[in-house]
Amino acid sequence: MQRMLIALIFLLLVNGVATSQTLTISNSGNRGKRGVNWNTRGKNPVYIETSGDAVIHPSVIEECLNKNINVTISSQGNIFIDALIQRSSLNDHGKITFLSKNSGSIEILDQGGVYAHTGLLDVFFKTSHTIIVHKKARIVSGGGVIRLQSFAAGTRERAGARSRVDVFGELNSSATSKGGGL
Numbered sequence: 001m002q003r004m005l006i007a008l009i010f011l012l013l014v015n016g017v018a019t020s021q022t023l024t025i026s027n028s029g030n031r032g033k034r035g036v037n038w039n040t041r042g043k044n045p046v047y048i049e050t051s052g053d054a055v056i057h058p059s060v061i062e063e064c065l066n067k068n069i070n071v072t073i074s075s076q077g078n079i080f081i082d083a084l085i086q087r088s089s090l091n092d093h094g095k096i097t098f099l100s101k102n103s104g105s106i107e108i109l110d111q112g113g114v115y116a117h118t119g120l121l122d123v124f125f126k127t128s129h130t131i132i133v134h135k136k137a138r139i140v141s142g143g144g145v146i147r148l149q150s151f152a153a154g155t156r157e158r159a160g161a162r163s164r165v166d167v168f169g170e171l172n173s174s175a176t177s178k179g180g181g182l
Contacts, residue, residue, distance in 0.1 A: 020076075020077050021037075021050055021051075021052055021053055021054070021075050021076045021077035021078070021102075021104070022053050022054075022075070022077055022078045022079075022080065022104075023038070023050045023053075023054050023055075023056065023073070023075035023077070023078070023079045023080070024054070024055045024056070024079075024080045024082055025055075025056050025057075025058055025061070025073075025079075025080070025081045025082060025083055025085065025112070026055050026056075026057070026058075026080075026082045026083050027057065027058065027082075027083045028055065028057075029054075029055040029056040029057035029058075029060075029083075030054075030055060030056060030057060030060075031057045031059055031060060032060070033060075035054065035055075035056060036052075036054060036055070037050055037051050037052035037053055037054040038050045038051070038054040038056055039051075040060070043069070044069045044070060045069065045070035045071060045072050045095070045097075046064045046069055046070070046071050046072070047071075047072050047074065048060065048061070048071065048072070048073045048074070049074050049075075050074070050075045050076065054075075056073075057083075058083045058084065058085045058086070061073065061085050061096065062085060062086055062087065062088075065085075065087040065089065065094050065096060065121070066087060066088060066089040067089070068089060068092075068094060069094075070094060070095040070096070070097075071095075071096045071097070072096075072097040072099060073096070073097065073098050073099065074098075074099040074100075074101055075099075075100055075101065075104060076100075076101050076102040076104070077100065077102055077104035078100065078104040078105050078106070078107070079098050079100055079104065079105075079106045079107070079127075080107050080109060080112075081098070081106075081107070081108045081109060081112035081113065081114070081137075082109045082111060082112050083111065083112055084111070084112060084113050084114075084115055084138070085112075085113070085114045085115070086115045086116075086117060087114075087115070087116045087117065087118075087119065087121050087142075088117040088118060089118065089119060092119050092120065093119060093120045093121075093122070093144070094116075094119065094120070094121045094122070094144075095121070095122040095123075095124070095144075096114060096121065096122070096123055096124070097124040097125075097126065098124065098125045098126070099126045099127070100126070100127035100128075100129065103127070103128050103129045104127060104129055105127065105129050105130040105131070105132065106125050106127050106129075106130075106131045106132075107131075107132045107134065108132070108133045108134060108137040108139065109134050109137060110134045110135060110136035110137060111136065111137075112134075112137050113137045113138035113139055113140070114138075114139050114140070114141075115138060115139075115140045116140055116141050116142035116144065117142070118142065119142055120141065120142050120143045120144035121141045121142055121144040122141065122144040122145045122146075122147075123139055123141050123144065123145070123146045123147070124145075124147045124149070125147065125148045125149065125150075126147075126149045127149070127150055128150070129150065130150060130165070131148045131149075131150050131165045132165075133148075133167045133171065138172070139171050139172070140172045141172070146171055148165045148167075150165045
């Protein structure tokens with residue numbers, strides 16, 4: 001019985017380590033259509049997916065957004081946005097989604113953010129764990145929708161749930177010509 005318990009604990013620990021991934025968007029990240037432990041697929045939307053710890057340069061995402069191509073960035077674990085992702089295209093409407101598939105946190109760090117200089121940009125963050133917008137972080141959608149979803153779709157919040165959203169930085173969905181929403 002004791003051996004079985006030890007084997008079960010070992011399997012749980014190994015499984016936790018094996019599925020743990022961190023995706024970081026950073027100015028020191030890989031550029032192009034693929035990099036260390038990540039690749040892109042699709043035409044519109046473009047999916048950026050990870051297979052392990054990965055660091056992606058924001059220009060990979062910006063190039064798509066500025067060509068009016070929607071982007072979905074997904075990881076099996078944590079997502080850290082450590083650089084500003086800027087959309088400067090004159091195209092009218094775009095969408096960017098950050099998706100943590102396996103209960104990882106999504107954090108927009110102090111020097112990170114998503115910023116639409118022109119046009120509307122819908123910005124979605126989805127996880128069943130925690131979303132944190134740090135104090136100096138900025139999410140500016142130019143009139144697009146900003147959605148921070150920290151629990152599984154179709155479920156209700158319950159006492160003791162690990163899900164939460166902490167916003168210390170700026171969320172701005174205002175626009176000069178069209179509405180926006182938080």
